[in-house]
Amino acid sequence: QKEVEQNSGPLSVPEGAIASLNCTYSDRGSQSFFWYRQYSGKSPELIMSIYSNGDKEDGRFTAQLNKASQYVSLLIRDSQPSDSATYLCAVNIRGRRALTFGSGTRLQVQP
């Protein structure tokens, strides 16, 4: 099992729909979780962080964390073509100095 696992996609949604991106992790003791957006040819950009179970909202983005089930998700409401990118899930695995990243999910928002 990968330490941080994401479906590679592509996930295709129509403009205006809700995009749901999922991530599972293996270390039950992980405490910090992050979502990054990476446009093609560009570096990852931090979108959100979440540390507690439940939902955290920031504009059109909502991060959801369920530590018991070891998954974290990102919802993008009112998806726009400009949201088309690869979304990376990152987890702070216990004992590691740096974040561990999933391989990313490619999102395509169709106009």
Added chain:
Amino acid sequence: SQTIHQWPATLVQPVGSPLSLECTVEGTSNPNLYWYRQAAGRGLQLLFYSVGIGQISSEVPQNLSASRPQDRQFILSSKKLLLSDSGFYLCAWSGVSNTDTQYFGPGTRLTVL
């Protein structure tokens, strides 16, 4: 506010040539610094991290090395490049008060021919 710079932005080098990539951070002191590599269509691979001047930890044995000669400067080097060294090299930093949250620089795209 904090900013992170990397140069060069792109680089094409022949196999066997040396490499030096530079990363600098502005607007913060004592950052943790990281070098990642992202191969085409792949995830991020941590190469090195540093918690202070001269303190380097290597995650993956390879022909690359890193140095931190100043608090906010991080350098990635190689004496002889391999074809497999091609990729997108990303420098990142995190703060002393919140070491979890990492911010990335613009990256260097390296092609080894």
